[in-house]
Amino acid sequence: MVSQGKVRFAAVGDLHCTKESAGTLREFFAHASEAADALLLCGDLTDYGLVDEAKVLAAELATVSVPIIAVLGNHDFEAGRPDDVRKVLHDAGVKVLDGEACEVHGVGIAGVKGFAGGYGRGALGPWGEAVIKQFVNEAIQEALKLESALAKLRTPQRIAMLHYSPIEATVKGEPVEIFPFLGTSRLEEPLIRYPVAAVFHGHAHRGYPEGKTVNGIPVYNVAMPLLRRTFPDRPPFCLIDVPQEEAQTSAA
Numbered sequence: 001m002v003s004q005g006k007v008r009f010a011a012v013g014d015l016h017c018t019k020e021s022a023g024t025l026r027e028f029f030a031h032a033s034e035a036a037d038a039l040l041l042c043g044d045l046t047d048y049g050l051v052d053e054a055k056v057l058a059a060e061l062a063t064v065s066v067p068i069i070a071v072l073g074n075h076d077f078e079a080g081r082p083d084d085v086r087k088v089l090h091d092a093g094v095k096v097l098d099g100e101a102c103e104v105h106g107v108g109i110a111g112v113k114g115f116a117g118g119y120g121r122g123a124l125g126p127w128g129e130a131v132i133k134q135f136v137n138e139a140i141q142e143a144l145k146l147e148s149a150l151a152k153l154r155t156p157q158r159i160a161m162l163h164y165s166p167i168e169a170t171v172k173g174e175p176v177e178i179f180p181f182l183g184t185s186r187l188e189e190p191l192i193r194y195p196v197a198a199v200f201h202g203h204a205h206r207g208y209p210e211g212k213t214v215n216g217i218p219v220y221n222v223a224m225p226l227l228r229r230t231f232p233d234r235p236p237f238c239l240i241d242v243p244q245e246e247a248q249t250s251a252a
Contacts, residue, residue, distance in 0.1 A: 006241040007105045010035055013042030013163065013202020014223040016075065017057040019050075025060040031235045033064040038104045041094070042202040042222055043073025043113060043163025046085060054085040058092035067104050068094045071111040073163035073203060097161070099145030101152045107197075107242050108153035112146040114164030114201070115139040117184035124180065139186045147190035157242050158194070162201040166191060169211025170221040171204040188213050198240050209238075 010032040015025065032039050046053035061068060076085050086096045095102055097111025117124045117139040126136040146160065165171050165183030174182060182204045191199060192215050199213070202223040209230050211219045220238050227236035 006243060007038070007107050007157075008036045009038050009040055009107075009159065009240050009242065010237045011040040011042060011161070011200040011220065011222045011240065012224050012227065012237040013073065013200070014044040014205060014225060015041070015057065016044055016047040016224075017053050017060070018047045019052050019056055021053075022056050022059065025057070026063045028235060028237075029061055030063040032237050033066050035235075035237075035239060036066060038067045038069065039064055040109075040159075040161050040200055040222075041068065041070035042161055042200050043071050044075040044202060044223075045070060045072065045089070046076050049076045049079035049081055049085055051079075051081060051084050051088060054088035058088055058094075061092055061094065069102060069104065069109055069111065069161065070094050070096045071098065071161055071163055072096065072113050074113075097149070099149050101149040103153075103155060106155060106157070108155035108158040109161065110146060110149035110153060110158065110196075111161045112142055112149065112187075114146070114162040114166070114183060114187050115142040116164060116181045117186060118180035119168040119183070119185045122180065123185055139184045143184075143186040143190055146187060147193065150190055150194035150196070153194075158196040159240075159242065160191060160196045160199045162187060162199070163203050165201045165204055165207070165219070165221065166199060167211050167213055167219050169208060170201070170219055171207040173206045173208050174204050182207070191215070191217055197242055200238070200240075 166187035205225040
């Protein structure tokens with residue numbers, strides 16, 4: 001139930017659910033459901049993108065009594081069946097976003113997987129071999145999908161959820177050599193044009209839990225392995241409140 005004055009979101013990514021995960025996540029999800037008004041899942045929901053893994057996750061999510069919104073991650077594409085993974089989760093009541101937007105308790109949510117490519121002056125440019133141009137174009141297309149989703153929202157309060165990081169600050173702690181594969185600042189550009197209350201992502205297991213975009217938007221790395229290591233005394237999900245007063249205005 002939404003508390004007076006706020007909407008509370010629980011966010012986590014990188015569950016890496018396997019067929020052996022059956023029975024291991026239900027209590028965790030029950031805690032998240034009790035603590036929040038909605039649950040956000042930020043990609044790498046499965047370990048190898050297998051349908052059987054998605055079915056296990058769907059069964060584990062049965063304890064959740066609040067809306068569930070998700071984006072897929074790179075692991076969910078590994079088996080080449082992301083649409084099947086998405087369908088299993090959809091059939092279990094999960095809203096899986098891929099460049100779409102939705103509204104929960106009056107708060108708008110834009111979601112996209114995102115992609116790699118690097119940050120700032122170190123971002124890879126579309127020059128040279130065709131395969132490099134294709135790689136960069138994938139990042140550009142994901143950024144455009146995020147921008148399109150944000151542009152559709154008319155709610156005063158909005159959040160964005162991704163798998164890859166839009167800023168460098170929340171991947172620091174990972175080996176510097178792999179920064180370009182953990183996200184890209186191309187994903188930050190839509191967040192500058194369409195500011196949000198908060199951004200959630202995963203992917204960087206050894207990154208940093210919080211940073212900000214150049215325009216001051218808080219960005220949270222909610223990869224489960226990172227949250228477990230950084231906050232060992234609490235369940236590994238991130239809780240963020242969005243003011244309920246503005247959310248109510250958006251729904252009117």
